[in-house]
Amino acid sequence: MNPLTTSQLALAAPAAAGGNAIAVQVANLQQATNLIPGQAQTLSQNYASLVAQVGQMVSNAGNDQTTTESLTAQAQSARQSVQGVSLDEEAMNLLEYQRGYEAMSKFVQVIDEITLELINDMVQ
Numbered sequence: 001m002n003p004l005t006t007s008q009l010a011l012a013a014p015a016a017a018g019g020n021a022i023a024v025q026v027a028n029l030q031q032a033t034n035l036i037p038g039q040a041q042t043l044s045q046n047y048a049s050l051v052a053q054v055g056q057m058v059s060n061a062g063n064d065q066t067t068t069e070s071l072t073a074q075a076q077s078a079r080q081s082v083q084g085v086s087l088d089e090e091a092m093n094l095l096e097y098q099r100g101y102e103a104m105s106k107f108v109q110v111i112d113e114i115t116l117e118l119i120n121d122m123v124q
Contacts, residue, residue, distance in 0.1 A: 013021035029035070031042055039046050 011020050011023040033040050033042055036046055
């Protein structure tokens, strides 16, 4: 902060010493338009417009985020349904294959014993 005193403020126009012409001009800036090139608005209106634009952008970003999260969840769900594996189902399949292997092993063992007996009977 610059510690100015009231005597150091230039509120009067150079041609009219002791007046308040510059102070009046500063006060009138509030209602002035075209201070910003290409904008036919007062500073307050321009600021309000800028705040509204930022608010709309934030709202759009929030909506985009919600949509993206929803689409991501849908994609993950679709992927899981395509490649998902039920461990219970896989355990049942494994037991079924194991029992099938044991049955086939027993079958081969019986065939081997029968073949061996036939060979022994033919040799005698």
